[in-house]
Amino acid sequence: MLRYNVQDYNRFDVLPGLTCIWQVSGRGDIPFDEQIIMDLEYIQQRGFLTDVKLIVKTIPVVLSGKGAY
Numbered sequence: 001m002l003r004y005n006v007q008d009y010n011r012f013d014v015l016p017g018l019t020c021i022w023q024v025s026g027r028g029d030i031p032f033d034e035q036i037i038m039d040l041e042y043i044q045q046r047g048f049l050t051d052v053k054l055i056v057k058t059i060p061v062v063l064s065g066k067g068a069y
Contacts, residue, residue: 011039024057027067
């Protein structure tokens with residue numbers, strides 16, 4: 001059974017978005033604990049320009065299919 005720790009719950013403080021750092025940095029190849037760290041990094045850096053950069057990075061990632069299982 002998967003259990004969340006206090007740090008994990010911080011991810012629930014924001015609404016889900018279109019994409020995130022780990023989703024353009026390896027997607028399924030990134031272990032869950034590292035995904036949590038990247039989600040928290042995104043929460044700290046979130047803003048319009050950060051989102052635009054992530055959306056632009058998403059296009060080649062989706063087209064390549066890398067990390068998608």
